[in-house]
Amino acid sequence: MAEHTSSSITIEASPAEVMAVIADFARYPDWTGEVKQAEVLETDAAGRAEQVRLVMDAGAIKDDQVLGYTWTGDNEVSWTLVKSQMLRALDGSYVLAPAGKGTEVTYKLTVDVKIPMLGMIKRKAEKVIIDRALAGLKKRVEAGPK
Numbered sequence: 001m002a003e004h005t006s007s008s009i010t011i012e013a014s015p016a017e018v019m020a021v022i023a024d025f026a027r028y029p030d031w032t033g034e035v036k037q038a039e040v041l042e043t044d045a046a047g048r049a050e051q052v053r054l055v056m057d058a059g060a061i062k063d064d065q066v067l068g069y070t071w072t073g074d075n076e077v078s079w080t081l082v083k084s085q086m087l088r089a090l091d092g093s094y095v096l097a098p099a100g101k102g103t104e105v106t107y108k109l110t111v112d113v114k115i116p117m118l119g120m121i122k123r124k125a126e127k128v129i130i131d132r133a134l135a136g137l138k139k140r141v142e143a144g145p146k
Contacts, residue, residue: 004091004110009134013141015075015096015103021141022077022094025052031140033132034058041066051082058129063087088112107134 037055078093
């Protein structure tokens, strides 16, 4: 199994409120910095995204990618890379758990780029992506519905 990077944050909202923001791909450009466009390509019977096209701009890395999503109950979503220009693999997940009056969100991520890169540098990049995503998610959820 590939190495992954993981981090958690507590958000002052219910798991359902947090998952609603995670599942609202059209709004990703509003709170995720790196995502410039998001388009749901396919949905499941429940109306949740199964394939999403994301146009990313993370400075040195610009990419147009399609991710496949799997929803497990109401508190977990995972994704895997379907196609990309820059990446060989992109696997991740959000797992939500009630925590006092809020929700603990754990984000796991594994990235493999097509260009050669030291494992240590990849883990650092994953950590930056995770920390930015969790901070953006917390800020967006705690700001309330928009």
